[in-house]
Amino acid sequence: MMDWQYSNYSKINSDIQKHFPFENPRADQLETISEIIEAINQGYEYIVLEAGTGTGKSAIAATLSNMSESSYILTITKQLQDQYLRDFKDFRVVKGRSNFNCQNYLNQSCSEGKCITEGIDCKFSLKNRENEIRRDNTCPYYYQKYLALNSKTVISNYYYMFLELNYVKDFEKRELLIFDEAHNLELTLMDELTLEFSKGDLKEYLNYNLTYEKIDELNNSKYTNWIDFINEIKQGYIEELEKLESLNKIELIEKIAFVRHQIGDCNRFIDNLTLDPETWIFDWDEDNQIAQFKPLKINNYTRTTLFDYADVCIFMSATILDWKLFSKWLGIPEDKIYAIRRKSPFDIKNNPITAFEDYNLSRSFIKANAPRSIKTIDEILNKHKNEKGIIHTVSLKCRDLIMDKLDNPRLITHDKENKTEVIEKFIKSDEPLVLISPSMGEGVDLPGDLCRFQIIYKLPFPDWGDKQINQRTGIDREWYDYKTCLNLVQTHGRGMRYLDDYCHTYVIDNRFKSYIKESYPRNFLPDRFRESIEGMEIDLEEKNRLMKIGDEYLNNNDYENGIRFFKQLMDDDLFLNDIYPYMSLSRLYHETELYESEVQIIMKYLSSGNKSEHFNKQLAKLSDMGYY
Numbered sequence: 034m035m036d037w038q039y040s041n042y043s044k045i046n047s048d049i050q051k052h053f054p055f056e057n058p059r060a061d062q063l064e065t066i067s068e069i070i071e072a073i074n075q076g077y078e079y080i081v082l083e084a085g086t087g088t089g090k091s092a093i094a095a096t097l098s099n100m101s102e103s104s105y106i107l108t109i110t111k112q113l114q115d116q117y118l119r120d121f122k123d124f125r126v127v128k129g130r131s132n133f134n135c136q137n138y139l140n141q142s143c144s145e146g147k148c149i150t151e152g153i154d155c156k157f158s159l160k161n162r163e164n165e166i167r168r169d170n171t172c173p174y175y176y177q178k179y180l181a182l183n184s185k186t187v188i189s190n191y192y193y194m195f196l197e198l199n200y201v202k203d204f205e206k207r208e209l210l211i212f213d214e215a216h217n218l219e220l221t222l223m224d225e226l227t228l229e230f231s232k233g234d235l236k237e238y239l240n241y242n243l244t245y246e247k248i249d250e251l252n253n254s255k256y257t258n259w260i261d262f263i264n265e266i267k268q269g270y271i272e273e274l275e276k277l278e279s280l281n282k283i284e285l286i287e288k289i290a291f292v293r294h295q296i297g298d299c300n301r302f303i304d305n306l307t308l309d310p311e312t313w314i315f316d317w318d319e320d321n322q323i324a325q326f327k328p329l330k331i332n333n334y335t336r337t338t339l340f341d342y343a344d345v346c347i348f349m350s351a352t353i354l355d356w357k358l359f360s361k362w363l364g365i366p367e368d369k370i371y372a373i374r375r376k377s378p379f380d381i382k383n384n385p386i387t388a389f390e391d392y393n394l395s396r397s398f399i400k401a402n403a404p405r406s407i408k409t410i411d412e413i414l415n416k417h418k419n420e421k422g423i424i425h426t427v428s429l430k431c432r433d434l435i436m437d438k439l440d441n442p443r444l445i446t447h448d449k450e451n452k453t454e455v456i457e458k459f460i461k462s463d464e465p466l467v468l469i470s471p472s473m474g475e476g477v478d479l480p481g482d483l484c485r486f487q488i489i490y491k492l493p494f495p496d497w498g499d500k501q502i503n504q505r506t507g508i509d510r511e512w513y514d515y516k517t518c519l520n521l522v523q524t525h526g527r528g529m530r531y532l533d534d535y536c537h538t539y540v541i542d543n544r545f546k547s548y549i550k551e552s553y554p555r556n557f558l559p560d561r562f563r564e565s566i567e568g569m570e571i572d573l574e575e576k577n578r579l580m581k582i583g584d585e586y587l588n589n590n591d592y593e594n595g596i597r598f599f600k601q602l603m604d605d606d607l608f609l610n611d612i613y614p615y616m617s618l619s620r621l622y623h624e625t626e627l628y629e630s631e632v633q634i635i636m637k638y639l640s641s642g643n644k645s646e647h648f649n650k651q652l653a654k655l656s657d658m659g660y661y
């Protein structure tokens with residue numbers, strides 16, 4: 034078990050106050066900023082901050098930005114970007130073209146502006162400007178970018194800045210790069226590095242027929258074959274580009290841009306693939322008829338694509354869970370990371386979890402149990418009949434089943450296209466609506482009365498049928514449970530957004546209680562999450578009682594009774610994978626010079642997949658003594 038203690042750093046750097054954006058800091062905010070500054074001064078290039086909801090991470094990022102020469106703050110959602118902009122007026126947000134209206138095409142966004150579709154040299158663009166650049170004489174997309182380029186602090190999202198830094202290259206290296214919601218970074222980069230060819234595009238542009246034989250061949254071959262295939266496609270696009278350009282027709286501008294883009298993507302992909310070729314897969318999306326080349330890991334790509342664009346990178350999230358795995362998966366050497374963990378100030382009593390025991394919703398049992406579970410959901414909705422809430426279904430099938438069987442007008446749902454509008458409708462409505470969705474576990478902020486209860490229907494395991502997830506888990510077994518725990522903690526946090534907020538969470542899937550006791554989940558789930566579960570407090574009380582007895586044996590040097598007691602504790606469910614009985618036994622064996630037994634007990638702990646720096650050091654000591 035990784036031993037990551039909450040920080041009790043208590044010094045306050047005197048420079049901070051004048052850079053802090055609000056009048057009254059929250060508990061531990063100034064101390065956390067001071068600790069980060071001290072780590073930077075000590076030469077750490079990567080800082081990890083796990084700080085629960087309510088610790089005020091945005092103000093921490095804002096203060097650090099104010100104290101730096103220049104910075105980027107990257108967020109995952111537009112909602113969070115806008116929140117930064119609302120709270121910190123001097124910062125500049127930069128967004129993609131699709132968020133702005135073209136000045137030449139009144140009903141089109143800038144991503145379909147005349148400069149792109151017709152290749153016009155638009156008078157509103159920044160190029161060749163001689164007159165003053167003002168809001169009223171400049172393309173809205175370029176104007177906000179111009180302001181951001183000249184601003185000390187730039188707020189953006191992961192996707193936009195990845196494209197800008199790597200391909201457009203208008204933005205340069207800055208002093209700080211702050212990743213907010215940093216637990217999303219790995220999956221975002223996996224998406225960004227993926228190369229895709231749609232079967233329809235290949236046919237339309239190259240008259241290339243992507244047959245199922247070819248798909249099978251790509252599926253079963255190694256990267257050298259993929260490179261041959263991609264070079265063939267690239268060559269086809271190069272020839273097509275020459276043809277299109279020679280026609281010199283204005284209406285072909287959009288096609289030319291697409292073909293150029295595909296050639297660039299092929300080149301970049303081959304460079305990326307050759308860097309770490311064994312960790313990529315080929316996948317075929319049958320629904321959308323798209324061939325995909327995806328990375329399983331991104332640890333060899335983070336530095337060149339993102340981290341090198343700042344002197345210091347700061348990763349902030351409420352769910353880092355295990356900073357060593359987090360840094361390993363991002364390719365950051367452990368000795369270059371300074372990791373800080375801060376507790377959420379929220380009272381867990383306001384955010385309880387009720388776990389039901391009746392319905393096993395695993396693949397083998399869901400067909401039988403799902404219809405029965407509807408009654409329980411109905412009862413929860415009745416209990417909260419005047420309140421808004423969310424049902425997290427995890428899968429579309431479960432969403433449809435619940436919608437169908439409950440047939441309750443309070444339920445509203447969304448599809449891929451209208452999610453934002455449905456959330457807005459939900460927020461604005463005075464009715465006690467209930468959002469039902471497979472994808473609201475993260476990225477939606479519903480404070481106060483907007484979410485007084487939520488139902489986690491199924492355990493939010495990542496989709497095992499997804500080849501990328503499946504094969505990634507084959508490389509890192511703990512990755513799958515890490516993602517599941519991350520989903521659980523994030524989902525639990527949806528309805529609890531400020532100090533006096535409250536929200537009741539119900540889990541229908543009865544695997545929940547046993548899952549959280551398994552080895553990896555026990556390591557990953559923060560104590561506060563487990564303490565929120567009704568019934569768990571009885572366990573914790575009992576655990577504390579047993580630990581008190583154990584401490585007495587240790588304090589009284591009662592070796593005989595102590596060894597017997599801790600051996601029993603190792604088999605007690607309450608102490609499954611807990612280092613406490615092992616550590617105590619190791620100490621008792623050491624003090625009684627039973628070194629072989631001490632080695633055995635340490636090995637038993639480590640061989641179950643647990644990690645401990647203390648035990649590693651102890652083994653080195655025992656090795657020097659000739660016992661290991």
Ligand code: SF4
Pocket residue numbers: 134135136137138142143144145146147148149155156157158172173174175
């Ligand atoms: S530069 Fe001109 S044509 Fe292009 S998106 Fe902006 S306003 Fe439209």
